[in-house]
Amino acid sequence: MSETAVDPDRRRFLTGTATVIGGIGAGLASIPFVATFQPSARAKAFGAPVEANISNIEPGQQVTFKWRGKPVWIIRRTEEQIAMLDSMDGVLSDPESSASDQPDFALNAWRSSNREFLVLVGICTHLGCSPKFRPIPGAEDLGSDWKGGFYCPCHGSKFDLAGRVYAGVPAPTNMQVPPYRYLDEQNILIGELDGGAA
Numbered sequence: 592m593s594e595t596a597v598d599p600d601r602r603r604f605l606t607g608t609a610t611v612i613g614g615i616g617a618g619l620a621s622i623p624f625v626a627t628f629q630p631s632a633r634a635k636a637f638g639a640p641v642e643a644n645i646s647n648i649e650p651g652q653q654v655t656f657k658w659r660g661k662p663v664w665i666i667r668r669t670e671e672q673i674a675m676l677d678s679m680d681g682v683l684s685d686p687e688s689s690a691s692d693q694p695d696f697a698l699n700a701w702r703s704s705n706r707e708f709l710v711l712v713g714i715c716t717h718l719g720c721s722p723k724f725r726p727i728p729g730a731e732d733l734g735s736d737w738k739g740g741f742y743c744p745c746h747g748s749k750f751d752l753a754g755r756v757y758a759g760v761p762a763p764t765n766m767q768v769p770p771y772r773y774l775d776e777q778n779i780l781i782g783e784l785d786g787g788a789a
């Protein structure tokens with residue numbers, strides 16, 4: 592979906608209703624695991640969708656949920672982080688996500704149906720390590736051209752704040768965007784698309 596195709600009403604309510612609790616910045620973002628509603632163990636084993644409440648995620652913060660035994664990150668990007676995504680193409684391997692795994696609505700620079708919230712499977716597409724959330728631009732160990740994103744310590748793959756892989760690193764594709772849909776302005780159902788498809 593292109594930027595202009597995003598439903599403006601949907602974007603407005605999503606942007607306007609997420610609760611900002613405090614002044615925590617991107618550099619202080621914590622990475623809590625969040626309890627979700629509990630489908631039965633059998634349902635979980637078969638990959639039942641998982642509901643994620645996003646109302647208390649602060650700008651710049653990453654929160655981790657669990658779906659099908661995998662970590663699923665939800666990152667609430669700041670306006671600055673969203674704006675940065677349009678300037679990343681020159682350093683990325685697959686900026687259009689044409690060789691990567693995501694629902695159709697995530698075929699855009701921010702790889703989500705709403706620019707503010709990124710939903711990603713938190714597994715490196717090289718050999719399955721868990722990349723680290725490194726949102727601070729220019730971090731000393733990642734180079735002065737680092738704009739913030741995810742860094743995999745296993746073999747050095749880098750991803751931007753849409754999970755798009757940098758060129759010249761071991762990971763072959765962008766990180767996976769799982770199927771998900773918004774139940775309302777505060778809740779996302781991970782594992783199911785609009786219309787019920789997984």
Ligand code: FES
Nearest residue numbers: 715717718743746
């Ligand atoms: S597993 Fe991430 S770079 Fe190798």
